[in-house]
Amino acid sequence: MPPLKAFKDHAMIPCSKEIETRRMLVQLDAVKNWSRMSFKPRKSRSLSIRRGKLDEDVGFKIATQDVPRINQEPFKSLGRQYDSPLKDTRRGSEASEQAFVGLQGKEKCGLPGKYRVWCRHLMLIPNLFWPILLYEISSLAVESKRPKIHKKMVSGSSRANRCCNILQSQ
Numbered sequence: 001m002p003p004l005k006a007f008k009d010h011a012m013i014p015c016s017k018e019i020e021t022r023r024m025l026v027q028l029d030a031v032k033n034w035s036r037m038s039f040k041p042r043k044s045r046s047l048s049i050r051r052g053k054l055d056e057d058v059g060f061k062i063a064t065q066d067v068p069r070i071n072q073e074p075f076k077s078l079g080r081q082y083d084s085p086l087k088d089t090r091r092g093s094e095a096s097e098q099a100f101v102g103l104q105g106k107e108k109c110g111l112p113g114k115y116r117v118w119c120r121h122l123m124l125i126p127n128l129f130w131p132i133l134l135y136e137i138s139s140l141a142v143e144s145k146r147p148k149i150h151k152k153m154v155s156g157s158s159r160a161n162r163c164c165n166i167l168q169s170q
Helices: 018-032 091-106 115-136 139-156 158-169
Strands: 005-007 011-012 061-062 065-067 075-077 078-082
Touching: 018 061, 091 115, 091 139
Parallel strands: none
Antiparallel strands: 005 011, 061 065, 075 078
16 A cells, blocks of 8 residues: 555645556545545645656546546645646746735835835745745846845835845845
């Protein structure tokens, strides 16, 4: 029986063969029926990788209901977005867009300068670092966006300038 990784209500069945996966799903369905529980196949996702590439031909069923594939319905688990290309190249541009939207929102909020700096330092910057840590975003992509973000952050007050210099030195 292949290993079953579970986290709260999240379960992952890593199998090396399609037949093993189907057998495991049948066994899980039998256990589910015995315990009078139910799965929600519409909230589940299937991912089949064959020879290092996403295989879109393989589909799985739980209790006669199809499990959607990742390319049909992407999902987010533990803060990470999973979709069909399975590459993190787009995540760099999404993180920079998030940075610009966050900076524009903080500038338009109407707070005095020192509170805007506080919002940036304690709320926006940790939200920007999380995607960089979570996804494999190249340092070149991060460094190319840094001057634009720095320019947006400095365009406030002298306190913002000092805070930004401190943040860049870290």
